[in-house]
Amino acid sequence: MNFDLRLPIGILFSIYGVLLIGYGLISDKAIYQRSLDININLGWGAVLLVFGASMLFMALKGVKKDK
Amino acid sequence: MKITLGPLDYAILIIYFLFVIGIGWVLKRRMKNSSDFLLSGRSIPAWVTGLAFLSANLGAQEVIGMAASGAKYGIMTSHFYWVGAIPAMVFLAIFMMPFYYGSKARSVPEYLKMRFDEKTRGLNAISFAVMTVFSSGISLHALAKLLELLMGWDYNECILISSIVVLVYIFLGGLTSAIYNEVLQFFMIVLGFAPLVYLALKDVGGWTALKEKLIPVATSQHFAPGTWTQSWTHMGANNDNPMGADWFTMVFGLGFVLSFGYWCTDFLVVQRAMAANSMSAARRTPLIAAIPKMLFPALVILPGMIAIAMHYGTSGGFLPLAKDGTPDFNQTIPVLLARYLPTGILGIGFTALMASFMSGMAGNVTAFNTVWTYDIYQSYIAPKQSDNHYLWMGRWATVVGILVSIGCAYLAREFNNIMDMLQLVFGFVNAPLFATFLLGMFWRRATGNGAFFGLLGGTVGAALFHGLSLAKGNIAGGIKGAWIAEKFHFNSDMAQNFTLAIVAWTSCFVLTILISLLTARNRSDEELAGLVYSLTPRPKAENEPWYMQPVTVGILVMIAVVILNIIFW
Numbered sequence: 001m002n003f004d005l006r007l008p009i010g011i012l013f014s015i016y017g018v019l020l021i022g023y024g025l026i027s028d029k030a031i032y033q034r035s036l037d038i039n040i041n042l043g044w045g046a047v048l049l050v051f052g053a054s055m056l057f058m059a060l061k062g063v064k065k066d067k
Numbered sequence: 068m069k070i071t072l073g074p075l076d077y078a079i080l081i082i083y084f085l086f087v088i089g090i091g092w093v094l095k096r097r098m099k100n101s102s103d104f105l106l107s108g109r110s111i112p113a114w115v116t117g118l119a120f121l122s123a124n125l126g127a128q129e130v131i132g133m134a135a136s137g138a139k140y141g142i143m144t145s146h147f148y149w150v151g152a153i154p155a156m157v158f159l160a161i162f163m164m165p166f167y168y169g170s171k172a173r174s175v176p177e178y179l180k181m182r183f184d185e186k187t188r189g190l191n192a193i194s195f196a197v198m199t200v201f202s203s204g205i206s207l208h209a210l211a212k213l214l215e216l217l218m219g220w221d222y223n224e225c226i227l228i229s230s231i232v233v234l235v236y237i238f239l240g241g242l243t244s245a246i247y248n249e250v251l252q253f254f255m256i257v258l259g260f261a262p263l264v265y266l267a268l269k270d271v272g273g274w275t276a277l278k279e280k281l282i283p284v285a286t287s288q289h290f291a292p293g294t295w296t297q298s299w300t301h302m303g304a305n306n307d308n309p310m311g312a313d314w315f316t317m318v319f320g321l322g323f324v325l326s327f328g329y330w331c332t333d334f335l336v337v338q339r340a341m342a343a344n345s346m347s348a349a350r351r352t353p354l355i356a357a358i359p360k361m362l363f364p365a366l367v368i369l370p371g372m373i374a375i376a377m378h379y380g381t382s383g384g385f386l387p388l389a390k391d392g393t394p395d396f397n398q399t400i401p402v403l404l405a406r407y408l409p410t411g412i413l414g415i416g417f418t419a420l421m422a423s424f425m426s427g428m429a430g431n432v433t434a435f436n437t438v439w440t441y442d443i444y445q446s447y448i449a450p451k452q453s454d455n456h457y458l459w460m461g462r463w464a465t466v467v468g469i470l471v472s473i474g475c476a477y478l479a480r481e482f483n484n485i486m487d488m489l490q491l492v493f494g495f496v497n498a499p500l501f502a503t504f505l506l507g508m509f510w511r512r513a514t515g516n517g518a519f520f521g522l523l524g525g526t527v528g529a530a531l532f533h534g535l536s537l538a539k540g541n542i543a544g545g546i547k548g549a550w551i552a553e554k555f556h557f558n559s560d561m562a563q564n565f566t567l568a569i570v571a572w573t574s575c576f577v578l579t580i581l582i583s584l585l586t587a588r589n590r591s592d593e594e595l596a597g598l599v600y601s602l603t604p605r606p607k608a609e610n611e612p613w614y615m616q617p618v619t620v621g622i623l624v625m626i627a628v629v630i631l632n633i634i635f636w
Contacts, residue, residue, distance in 0.1 A: 009251060036269060041409065044262045
């Protein structure tokens with residue numbers, strides 16, 4: 001039996017989400033000139049976090065089911 | 068154009084490497100026999116094999132090559148998906164997977180041995196092994212060249228570092244490790260490139276503005292205004308479009324021969340489906356892959372179209388120029404990354420790029436080590452050894468495969484457009500192969516001798532045609548063709564390759580039929596049960612909901628792809 005792949009995917013993208021959100025909050029606005037003045041780190045970080053968290057959620061639900 | 072990574076970007080990249088190696092490390096304990104290592108013990112759920120099926124192909128040729136083609140040929144590049152890949156994947160799922168999975172063959176060459184004979188398997192195994200290390204070398208080369216250019220990193224060091232990462236995780240966790248990492252990479256690519264495409268499209272002013280900006284791109288090259296944004300309208304004659312191919316050459320050459328040849332018989336992708344945990348999961352694998360695959364043009368072709376529109380619309384150009392003064396299409400994605408992504412998200416995009424190269428390479432290496440170990444080593448060099456011995460061999464084949472890839476990477480430095488070169492290689496090896504499989508699976512009278520000499524004839528036919536033909540702007544007598552004589556002329560490398568594929572397929576198809584009729588059958592009807600369509604009982608309709616039934620899903624996928632073709636006609 002292999003381990004549930006949703007677990008590492010969930011962890012990885014949650015970490016990325018948190019990193020980007022954190023950086024999006026503290027970073028200087030000037031760096032977003034190239035991304036058309038959109039704080040893409042904050043916005044996309046949230047997307048990554050939601051994706052990562054839902055993968056984690058499904059993985060944990062899967063573990064419960066197995067038990 | 069240089070990309071400068073911040074500390075956060077490096078952190079993102081390093082975290083990714085840690086996860087990749089970590090997955091291999093965790094899986095290491097589970098690698099108990101050669102089947103675990105080389106076949107994943109047929110234990111993987113369909114959604115995982117499906118995304119890996121897609122990802123294994125998502126290497127250099129996809130990300131860099133498709134964006135390059137998007138710039139060079141416009142939306143016509145989508146034919147690789149909507150005429151080529153998707154129908155082929157549906158065909159594989161519905162008609163071919165039952166034989167691959169049901170026959171219990173461990174590899175595509177092994178199926179050929181069961182269906183035909185030893186020599187057909189040997190021919191296929193050897194040519195396939197050569198092709199995979201070649202492809203893996205291309206991936207490696209593309210990555211190193213890119214990093215050298217963008218980051219100022221040393222070419223040799225890039226080759227060394229990326230091959231070591233790939234080596235470590237495959238050496239530890241085998242095929243399962245490669246498959247798991249391919250799924251990780253799939254999400255990385257989608258989530259890493261989506262913001263890039265969003266920003267670039269927004270900057271160019273949306274789809275309608277993009278269409279307008281692509282008009283001067285077409286007219287300045289003496290094509291009709293809509294050539295870059297209409298996929299079928301300009302396929303009437305080969306002079307009407309930058310691909311240099313008419314619709315028949317494209318549909319038959321690219322769609323039927325090359326794409327079906329690649330997606331249905333290339334062990335690199337088929338191996339992912341064969342690792343699935345049941346027949347139903349194996350058949351669903353290509354279908355699960357087909358759904359995101361349909362939408363991939365938005366992720367990989369669209370950036371190329373945007374870049375070329377910007378290039379013509381900006382004074383001083385947007386893309387850097389190649390040595391011959393034309394835009395360097397292979398730099399499309401890196402240029403967009405550097406232009407639009409600030410540090411942070413840049414780390415995600417850059418890591419996605421790195422990931423795609425490495426998994427493209429890993430896919431080839433895992434296919435290579437299976438074919439090498441089972442079809443070449445176990446069959447011809449050291450039969451009847453203990454399974455432990457083959458597990459050991461599988462691991463070391465990984466090392467050798469990567470070493471040979473490195474050699475090929477240096478060879479690949481010679482070529483200009485990666486895509487054109489891959490098509491050439493597939494033309495020689497894969498194009499005739501699909502004829503062999505069609506006849507093998509659907510015509511019980513096809514014999515071992517017919518298959519072997521047909522395959523050989525197809526490959527020779529391809530080589531001869533290559534030696535007699537040349538595309539515009541290329542020098543005769545070399546790797547580009549016409550090394551025998553200059554008989555046939557084409558408007559582009561791509562048109563030459565499509566036609567070459569048609570020639571190879573037709574020679575193999577006709578020769579196999581003729582020789583089969585002249586030689587005695589070497590497999591009885593009983594032996595062919597489970598290997599040939601007419602001699603195999605139909606898989607029973609299982610009590611599955613409609614979205615799990617291969618035929619139903621296959622039909623829906625086909626309808627969707629027809630609609631996409633019509634929208635962008």
